Amino acid sequence: MFSISVALQTLREANRLPFPIIGNKNNMINNNDRSVEIILANQLGFEKVAVACSASFAQLFGFPQDRIEDLKTMVGEAFSNAMQHGNKGRSDAKVKVSLQCKDEALIVRVKDEGVGLETVPPVPDIDEIIAQERVITGFGLFLMKGLADEVEFRETRDKGHVVKMTINMKERVKNAEQE
Amino acid sequence: MQNKNDITLEKHGAVMLLDIEGDITAFSEPFLNDAYKDANDQGAGKILLKVGQDAYINSGGIAVLIQVLAQTKRNNQTIGITGLSEHFKKIFNMVGITKFADIHDSVEDGIAALSSA
Numbered sequence: 415m416f417s418i419s420v421a422l423q424t425l426r427e428a429n430r431l432p433f434p435i436i437g438n439k440n441n442m443i444n445n446n447d448r449s450v451e452i453i454l455a456n457q458l459g460f461e462k463v464a465v466a467c468s469a470s471f472a473q474l475f476g477f478p479q480d481r482i483e484d485l486k487t488m489v490g491e492a493f494s495n496a497m498q499h500g501n502k503g504r505s506d507a508k509v510k511v512s513l514q515c516k517d518e519a520l521i522v523r524v525k526d527e528g529v530g531l532e533t534v535p536p537v538p539d540i541d542e543i544i545a546q547e548r549v550i551t552g553f554g555l556f557l558m559k560g561l562a563d564e565v566e567f568r569e570t571r572d573k574g575h576v577v578k579m580t581i582n583m584k585e586r587v588k589n590a591e592q593e
Numbered sequence: 594m595q596n597k598n599d600i601t602l603e604k605h606g607a608v609m610l611l612d613i614e615g616d617i618t619a620f621s622e623p624f625l626n627d628a629y630k631d632a633n634d635q636g637a638g639k640i641l642l643k644v645g646q647d648a649y650i651n652s653g654g655i656a657v658l659i660q661v662l663a664q665t666k667r668n669n670q671t672i673g674i675t676g677l678s679e680h681f682k683k684i685f686n687m688v689g690i691t692k693f694a695d696i697h698d699s700v701e702d703g704i705a706a707l708s709s710a
Contacts, residue, residue, distance in 0.1 A: 480679070480680065483678070490649070540692065544659065544666055551656075556688070557684065557688075
């Protein structure tokens with residue numbers, strides 16, 4: 415398993431070198447491979463590790479702070495969903511987070527060992543929720559979709575499900591149709 | 594991981610300040626509900642929730658906050674929130690919390706605004 419500390423250390427060191435060198439899990443290094451991958455335990459608290467790693471990665475590539483904050487929320491929500499819904503809380507399961515910087519966008523994939531969403535929860539309606547004082551679900555997905563520039567969900571060839579989110583360096587103004 | 598909140602209640606005239614320490618997640622539910630109940634039992638008609646600037650807030654925590662908003666609406670109380678970073682101000686606006694609670698830049702601003710409401 416690729417350790418997070420090695421990943422972050424490699425990233426930090428790369429930033430001090432006169433040419434862009436980024437490490438990935440295979441230590442294959444070149445300017446076109448601006449990526450990092452971490453595999454984390456399916457354990458409460460590790461979503462913060464994924465969030466911190468993602469933030470460091472985005473910072474390294476010059477993402478503005480507001481976009482980094484968006485990314486942190488997206489990754490935290492995707493990771494929590496992977497732990498709870500994908501991996502069903504299984505302590506032996508893993509969550510894989512991969513980050514790739516491409517042009518002026520960052521692509522983050524969060525992979526679990528589940529089968530994905532059977533049904534997409536409706537967009538939460540806060541007026542209805544407050545009026546009826548009912549149980550609230552679906553805000554995590556709502557936030558991921560609202561903050562990311564693109565979100566895709568799909569099953570993987572091996573056993574698992576991945577959510578792929580793309581965030582651009584500059585926030586675009588979304589309209590209702592795009593959401 | 595921190596799974597608890599220390600919530601301090603402070604009365605500022607007609608406003609009850611609930612100062613929340615720690616992350617706001619689904620685990621905050623019993624702590625926030627207990628604090629709200631205490632405030633309600635003390636007859637608070639105006640409530641200001643103060644969130645730590647560096648607090649981690651996720652969708653589970655937002656759901657818990659919305660539960661509190663629902664209770665304040667049912668009890669005809671006025672509620673405000675302070676301590677939020679610009680990012681979480683945006684998030685709270687996205688999910689619609691700002692329709693039910695005003696966001697204030699500081700405790701002082703929140704107390705002043707709620708006192709005159």
